[in-house]
Structure formats: C-alpha cells, structure tokens
Amino acid sequence: MEKKAWNNGPFGDIEGALRELFESRGYVRYRMSKFEEYDLYAKNRSFITGEAILTFTDTDGRLMALKPDVTLSVIRNTVPGTSLKKVYYSESVYRAKDASSGFSEIPQAGLECIGELNLYSVCEVISMAAQALEEMSRVYVLDLSHMALLSGVLEDMDVPAGCREELLRLAEEKNAHELRALAQRNGLSPEDIRLLEKLIRLRAPLRDGVRQLSALPLGNNAAGALTELARLARVLGAREGIFLDLSLRADPRYYNGVVMRGYLPGVPTAVLSGGRYDGLMRRLHRESGAMGFAVYLNLLQRLPSGGTRPDADVLVIDAGADPLELADYTRELRGGGLRVRVDRAVPEGFTFGRLVTFDREGGHES
Amino acid sequence: MRADTVNIALPKGRLGDKVYAVLEKAGYGCPELPGGGRRLVFETPDGAARYFFVKPSDVAIYVERGAADMGVAGKDILLEYTPDVYELLDFGVGRCKMCVCGKPGRKDDPSSTLRVATKFTKITRDYYAGLGRDIDIIHLNGSIELAPLLGLSDVIVDIVETGATLRENGLAPLAEVCDISARLIANKAAYKFKYNAVAELTNRLQAVLEGRS
Numbered sequence: 001m002e003k004k005a006w007n008n009g010p011f012g013d014i015e016g017a018l019r020e021l022f023e024s025r026g027y028v029r030y031r032m033s034k035f036e037e038y039d040l041y042a043k044n045r046s047f048i049t050g051e052a053i054l055t056f057t058d059t060d061g062r063l064m065a066l067k068p069d070v071t072l073s074v075i076r077n078t079v080p081g082t083s084l085k086k087v088y089y090s091e092s093v094y095r096a097k098d099a100s101s102g103f104s105e106i107p108q109a110g111l112e113c114i115g116e117l118n119l120y121s122v123c124e125v126i127s128m129a130a131q132a133l134e135e136m137s138r139v140y141v142l143d144l145s146h147m148a149l150l151s152g153v154l155e156d157m158d159v160p161a162g163c164r165e166e167l168l169r170l171a172e173e174k175n176a177h178e179l180r181a182l183a184q185r186n187g188l189s190p191e192d193i194r195l196l197e198k199l200i201r202l203r204a205p206l207r208d209g210v211r212q213l214s215a216l217p218l219g220n221n222a223a224g225a226l227t228e229l230a231r232l233a234r235v236l237g238a239r240e241g242i243f244l245d246l247s248l249r250a251d252p253r254y255y256n257g258v259v260m261r262g263y264l265p266g267v268p269t270a271v272l273s274g275g276r277y278d279g280l281m282r283r284l285h286r287e288s289g290a291m292g293f294a295v296y297l298n299l300l301q302r303l304p305s306g307g308t309r310p311d312a313d314v315l316v317i318d319a320g321a322d323p324l325e326l327a328d329y330t331r332e333l334r335g336g337g338l339r340v341r342v343d344r345a346v347p348e349g350f351t352f353g354r355l356v357t358f359d360r361e362g363g364h365e366s
Numbered sequence: 367m368r369a370d371t372v373n374i375a376l377p378k379g380r381l382g383d384k385v386y387a388v389l390e391k392a393g394y395g396c397p398e399l400p401g402g403g404r405r406l407v408f409e410t411p412d413g414a415a416r417y418f419f420v421k422p423s424d425v426a427i428y429v430e431r432g433a434a435d436m437g438v439a440g441k442d443i444l445l446e447y448t449p450d451v452y453e454l455l456d457f458g459v460g461r462c463k464m465c466v467c468g469k470p471g472r473k474d475d476p477s478s479t480l481r482v483a484t485k486f487t488k489i490t491r492d493y494y495a496g497l498g499r500d501i502d503i504i505h506l507n508g509s510i511e512l513a514p515l516l517g518l519s520d521v522i523v524d525i526v527e528t529g530a531t532l533r534e535n536g537l538a539p540l541a542e543v544c545d546i547s548a549r550l551i552a553n554k555a556a557y558k559f560k561y562n563a564v565a566e567l568t569n570r571l572q573a574v575l576e577g578r579s
Contacts, residue, residue: 141558175453203561243558247452263555268432269450270554302432 014300015090017135018109022088025128027111030087032073038063040072047072047254047280052096054103068095071277071292074112075284084115110274110294114281117289122258122276123235129272129293130242133262136300140241141263142272144206144232145248147256149218149225150199156219157192159183171200172249199246207233209244232258254280260293267302271295313338315352317345319359326358368413370563372556375429375437377422377548384459385438385548389415392570415567426451426551435556436564441546442525445489452557454568455550458575462546464489465539467532468514468521472540483513484523493523493543511535 019029038055047069054066067073070089078085090109096102113125126144133140150171154164163186170179176197183193195216204212210233213226229244236242250259255275262272274293281290314333318326326342333340341352355366374389376382386399394415396408409416420428422440429437430449438457442464464486474480476499483504484490494501504519511531513519525546526532526539550571557564 139559141555143558173451173453177456178453203558263558265555265559266432268430268553268555 014136014297015109018132018295019088019090021128021131021135022111025086025124027086027088030070030074030089030112032067032070032089032091034066035064036067036073038065040076041065041068044072044254044280044283047251052103054094066094067091068093070108070110070294071112071280072284074292075114075281075286075290078114078286080286080288081115084113084117084121086113087111104298107297108294109297110292112290112292114286114290115288117276117291119231119235122291123232125274125291125293126232126236126242126258126260127239129260129262129274130239132293132295133241133264133272136271136303137264139265142242143245143248143261143263144229144242145244145246145259146225146229147250147252147259147275149213149222149229150246150249151252152220152222152225153195153199153218155221157188159188160186167196168249171196172247174200174247176200203243203245205238205240206236206242206244207238209233213244228257250275252279254283258291262293262295264300264303267299269299271299310351310353312341312350313353314340315346315350315355316340316342316363317355317357318342319357321358322360325362329358329363370560371409371413372415372436372560372563372567373418373434374415375418375420375425375434377425377438377440378419379422381422381440381460381548382419382438385457386417388457388459388571388574391574392567394567394570414563429551429553432553432555434553435560436550436552436567438548439551441544441549442486442489444549444551445492445544446486448488449551451551451553453549453551455571455575457548457550457571460546460548462525462527463539464523464543464546465526466493466521466523466541466543467511467526467537468540469536470538472521480521481519482521482523483510483519485510486523489543490523511537 038053041053053068056064058064070091070093074087074089088109088111092105092107094103094105096104111125111128113121130140130142133142150168151164154167159167163182166182167179170182179196179200180193183196198216202209202212210226210230213229218226248259248261254277256278257276259275260272261270264271272293272295274291276289276291278289281288316326316330330340330342346355356363357366376385389395394410396410396417398405398408399417407416407418418428418434423443425437425439426443426447426449428434429439429451440460444453480494480499480501481504482490482494482501483506485506487503487505490501490503504513506513510522510524513522514537515535521540523543529539532538550568552564
C-alpha cells in the first residue's frame, strides 16, 4: 500500500494533516472540556457507540461523565443562527466497547456541519471525508448509503414493521439466504425478494451504483432518496474510492439521509464513520439539520508501517570526545535538519540512520 | 504471493473437512490437503486462496479482526458472539438445531424463575427475552446434559444433532430455538479491498451448493 510519509508521535502528523484539511474549508476548532453532565448521555445513550460511560460525582453533587462522545456536546453548545456552524475537533473520548471490556481512551478527529444544509454542504462533508481518508492512504474506500432507500422500498412492499427491522438487520450482514427465507415466510412476492437481494448485494462506484438503482423498480417511498443520491453523484463526480453500498446502516432514531463509513487497507474495521443526523438534532430540540464524521485515530496504529522512520537520524557515540567539539558537531547536524542522539553506547532497541563514533580525534562514521 | 489472495479461516475437524470438500469442488483445492501433517497454513497452487485451520469457535474472531479475509463459522458462534462481519452463504453442512432440552414431558411453571444451563448465554437470553420469560442463566462449559439430571437447572439450551446423547441421558428436545449450519463469513474491510476475489469465490461456492457446478 502506498502511504504518505508521516510519523510524529502516534498520530501527530495525521492529526496535523486533518487539521489543515478542516481549516482549508473554514472549519474552526471546537475545544471541549473532558467532562459533561451525565444527563446529556443518559437521554441519548444508544447514539453512543459502546455501552459503558465513566461517571463521577462532582464537588457540587452533580453526576458527571468523562465524555464518551463529541457530537452531543457540539450540538448542545450550538446557538441557532442564520449561517452554518462548521466546527472540527481532535479530542479523546472515553468509553468501553461492551460490559466485558475495560474502558479505553479513544482519540478521534472529526467535524460537524450544523444548520440549514443544502446539496453543496452535504457534498462538501462527503468530499472532506474522502480527503481525510486519502490523507492516510492513497487507496481507500468510502461507502455511502441513504437511510431512506432500503426502508422506503420495504414500506412500498408493505412489510410488517417487526419483520422490516429484521430484514434491515440481515441486509446489514449482506445475508441474502436468511433474508430470502424471512421474506418468503412473510409472504413477499418472488419479484420483491429478487429486488431486495439485488439491493443488498449492490456494490459499485457511486455513479454506476446510482445508474443501477435507477433501472430498478424501487417504488415511490424510495424515490426521494434515489433523487438525492443522483444529485450527490452528479456533484461528487466519478471520484475513485467512493462507493454505493446499501448494506450500510445507522440508527434511524438519529440518522437520516446520507450515511458513510471509511475503510483503509490493513485496518479490519471502519476508521471513519458519519452521516446526516437531523434525527439527533430533533431529539435535542434543535430545528436545523446536521452532518458530520469522525476518524478513529486509535485504529490507525493498524496501518502497515511503511512510513515509519528510525528513532534518530544520527546516533553519535561519545568515545571520550571533547564536550565543546561534540556540542559543535551535533549542533551542525541538527542545523541540517537531522535528529541527533548522543550516547555512550548503542541503546537497546534504538533505531537510527547513521552511526558516528566521536573521540578526541573527531567523528568517524561507522 | 498475489495481492488478491483470499485468506480463509477454516474450522479444524469434521466440519472443516466437509467445508473444504465444497471449496475443492469450486476449484479452490490444495494438493497438500488432506493430510498435511502438522502444517496449519495451506495455499492453492494458483495462490487464489490460503487456508488456516483454527479452533471452530475462533474462526469469527480471526475474520472480524482481519487476520483472515473470510472464514466458515457455525451459526451458533455467529449468534452468540455477534461479530461485525458479512454473512455471505449458508454452506448447508453441519446442520443441527439449537434446542431447549429437559426431561420428557416437563411442564413449565411460569410462576417461578426458570433455571437454564447453557454454553450459549446470549442466544438463551435473547430467546427467553422474546418470550418474556424470567430466567436464571447458569453458564457451563461442557457436559451440559448433567445439569438437569443433578438438579442444577430445570432445562438446558444446547445444540442437538441426532439427539442420541440426550436420549442416553433421559432428556429430550422441548422447543427449537434456531437452525444451525456452517456459514461463509467475510471481514468487512477485506470484502471491499479484495472485492473481485471475494465475489468470485462466493459465486463459485454458491454454484456448487446449488448443484450448478
């Protein structure tokens, strides 16, 4: 895999690159405190990935939480206005994946665009998600779907509500065999079943995918979603790496419209997740729309280490050198942009580009 | 090594042998198999697939974590651990049922908490939650059939293949929870980055399973 050279600390340069990307589109940094009142999360618990939240009682008796999520805090602190609120963040959140695993600090960077969103602002967020992935790897996949498409098709098929949820879950697994069996048990016609199978197997670059969808008898309830996807495809163009995959799904209580997940080669799970979340806004009594995404920086440790550089460019062994001469020598090296370590012997496990032994006679390259 | 080689985790043992036979028919045979001595990794001559043999209950972990691109796991494991993977095919081999079992003719007393011994705590919890029944789950790792015999539990939830072990211990299936068989699963990221190879393998396997090849 081709990868851009970056390696300043665990996520140093990638955070910097994302910051540059976000700021290049006029997004301003949102800094948050580590704590938030627990109430905010208790009311919207299922929005947060993972189950457990770290809580403590503050000195004034309020129950507080170490932030398990950034989006909720951003919305809470958003003042409605005529312009869009465009913010980005690079913060750690704290949560446990499930009841059996311990708590983790999860560094994440992302953005939120809040207000009256139009086609341009939605495309801008999607395009920035693609660019964010590209900052990490030239090869990437950004999957897009629309929350109202598959559910709209099922509405037109008059599928009972309980069965609809189960069919959507099976679609998420691309589990055509169980979907077929369940649809048959619930009396769906062979044509409808074939259509559902085609939809969950559909995977194509965005433009091709929209073309394929347009040729299918989707029904009235999915028409709005298809039109929106077609508009997005027209504005985003034939961008490599952006795919349509209708198996992608998010919680319908919070998400509506476009949802997305980003993948990088060598990382087994999605490193980017986001979408349009007007539903969450409504739950928090906000009238406007909103869209955003987060990049899970902790997962980037799984990227192949093609860009790793040694601990120092030059390791200088002090073999009884004159301190002044040694100081002049290392200053000269550092002046040339090299990272230099002086030691009495080669430290165990330390990596370096060049080894120089410096004694009373001066420096000798080894 | 080809960039699109599909790494496949197969379950060790009888189930793995049956699954490998289907893969071989689909054109993904490996001359070094079967037999293979103590080796754990095998590759097809054209490099299209590489097989790892792992403990059946570990297959889903290998796939979810990306150590394998695809794998074949029992539906019981998928329901119990709910790994975040795609389930692409039902192999139809290793067919059996997850059942509630107990002494034949046992009548449930809904006024008391039902004590259920099982290895499959999530499947059991989900099943009884669907029935709205209050239960006390007793997690056991083996010899589940002993639990009702010794009064440790009222019933058990376990996999029933022929029912012979149950009969020998004076037990019988009382209710079916779900059907179990081997399923082809894929890691979500691998599915995207090796899409052509994964799709071709899936299609060829499907053709064999449907008797088209």
